[in-house]
Amino acid sequence: MADKKQNNRRNNRNNDEDFNPKFRKVRKKVCALCANKDLVLDYKNADQLKKFVNEKGKILPRRATGACAKHQRDITLAVKRARHIAILPYSAN
Numbered sequence: 001m002a003d004k005k006q007n008n009r010r011n012n013r014n015n016d017e018d019f020n021p022k023f024r025k026v027r028k029k030v031c032a033l034c035a036n037k038d039l040v041l042d043y044k045n046a047d048q049l050k051k052f053v054n055e056k057g058k059i060l061p062r063r064a065t066g067a068c069a070k071h072q073r074d075i076t077l078a079v080k081r082a083r084h085i086a087i088l089p090y091s092a093n
């Protein structure tokens with residue numbers, strides 16, 4: 001009896017989407033620029049923009065930066081402006 005109960009629970013666990021790796025709950029990052037209203041992107045501030053590019057100088061995707069669509073656009077624009085005035089590299093090697 002007790003054995004059967006335990007078996008049932010195990011089966012339930014496998015069917016429960018909380019335990020299915022396909023539906024693993026991922027903690028969604030909060031957009032840094034939405035969370036901190038005082039933080040304003042400045043294309044002249046290289047140190048700030050370096051957080052949004054990888055070591056090759058490429059702009060990180062939204063899934064990496066955690067930025068919302070609006071702020072990702074702002075980041076992209078700021079990085080491109082910074083590249084134009086040679087604050088950030090177009091490519092680093």
Ligand SMILES: [Zn+2]
Nearest residue numbers: 031034068071
């Ligand atoms: Zn945002």
